[in-house]
Each structure stands twice: as structure tokens, then as C-alpha cells.
Amino acid sequence: MNWASWNDFLAMGGYSLYVWGSYGVTFGLMAAEIALLILRKRKTLEYLGRIRGSANQVAQ
């Protein structure tokens, strides 16, 4: 085990700004990308549902 304690883990040998700044931004941006993509899909489907509203009945 590399870390004597939770505090040691967070401190990263004094490099916490650099290491957590890297990991934090990386996974934060990845989470944001997924969230934005889910929102985009939802907005597109809502918009198409609205404008197609009556067209769906006609198509059947």
C-alpha cells in the first residue's frame, strides 16, 4: 500500500494541486460531455415531438 493515511493520499507528496487538478478536470469534463450529450438527445426528441405532433397521426 502506497499511502499511510487518507491525508497522505490527498496530499500526493505535495503535488496535490497538479495531480488532483489533472484527474479532477479530466473526469469532470468527461462527465460534462456525457451530460451534454444526454441533454442534446432529449432536446432534439422533444423538439421533433412538438413539431411533428399532428404529423404522427397523419403518417399512420
Add this chain to the structure above:
Amino acid sequence: MAGRNWKSVNIHWFKYSSPQTFFPLATKLTPWFGGAAALLCAIGLYISFFVAPTDAQQGEAYRIIFIHVPAAWMSMFIYVVMAFWAGAGLVFNTRLSGMWASALAPSGALMTFIALWTGALWGRPTWGTWWVWDARLTSELILLFLYFGFMALQAAIDDPRRADKAGAVLALTGVVNIPIIYFSVQWWNTLHQGSSVSMKSAPTMAATMFAGMIVMALGFWMYSFAAALLRVRSIIIERERRSDWVAQYMRTLQ
């Protein structure tokens, strides 16, 4: 011939080359790639922090390598894949190829940004500087500009088919940057270190560090694939919105 069925096996090579047939496949694949990404990243992060030892020279700062190298590899790989499909769309006039290239661009741009960002955060404590205009860093920054240029060019053109073609020309022109990034540390005298990992010989780093890097690279690859699949599904619906199959698909959602 009575009683015998000589019908041959028909392999539909291009079955999934239309937006309509690819869409359900993409829907099915996305959770698998997402799950693989989560699993591989979890394992990779465990190796990165709890298995790989502290570096003798750089202390804990070197752990940025487990993000930096996978992101850099993906930034280059995604660009080549994007340029390939953009080129295929240009040559064969296929809509889905262009859609897939457009879906890959933001994922590649994200990986490039992560590589540059984590590189700067790693460089500050180890080299003493956030940035230097050496060959590798500069060419990776140019890669980011190429991704942004591709996305901006496509956004600026109203007709999606023309946007595909214009983007494809830009993507293909920029492909030369990829070998430049890769060989920059050999061709020029750079602050960025040379490669410790090559196809020809054993890696010159500790086995646990190498393992962590590879697992994270696979995790990033699965993640990029999942994000691009998610994006291409939106792109397909947006661009094919007037077709019957999209109308039917939307009815199934209600």
C-alpha cells in the same frame, strides 16, 4: 435438385452503412462500451494509485502519466479514425461516414485538451514550466486547433452534405500532423521526453506503471467510443428527422 437448398450465404457487407440500420446497432452498443469504459477506468485508477509505486525522481507527480499518455494516444488515434471516415464519405458519398466523423471530432478535441492540460500540470513541477514551444507540445496544440477548425467549419456550413465534404478536406489535410506529433521527439530536440514505449522493444518503465497506462488507455478508448456513439445517435436523428423511420422510432418512445 429437388430437396436440396443451394442458397448461398449472403454476407451483407454494407448492411450497417446506412443511418437507418446503424442507429439501432449504435443504441445497443453504447451501454456495452460505457460499461467497459467504467470497468477499465476503475481498474486503471486502482493500479494508478494503489499498485504503481512512487517514482524515484518525480515523486507522486508522475501519476499524471496515467491520464496524460492515454489522452494523448486517443487524441491522435481519434483524429486518424475521423479523417478516415471523413475521407470515405468524400469518396463514396455516404451520409453515415460523414455523420460518424462529425461525431468523433468533439471526443478527439476533448482528449487533446486533456493531454495538453495534464501535460502543463505535469510540466510545472517537473520541468519548472507550464508550457514550452517545443515540437511535440506545439504540434499537439495545432491538433487541438485542427479539431476546433473542423467543428467550426462544419457548423458554419448550412447544408450538412456540403459541411461533410468541406470538413473531410480539412481533416485529410491535417492528417500529416499526426506523424509529426508522433516523431517530433525523434526528429527534433525537444524538452518533452522521448518515447519509453515502442512497438519494437520492451517498455523502459516499471511493469506496474506500464500496466496502469495500458489499462487507462483502453478505458479512454472505450469511453471515447461510447461518447461518439451517443453523439452520432443524436446527429442521425437530427439529420434524418424527415424520414419515416425516425417518425416510427419516436412513436416507439411514447
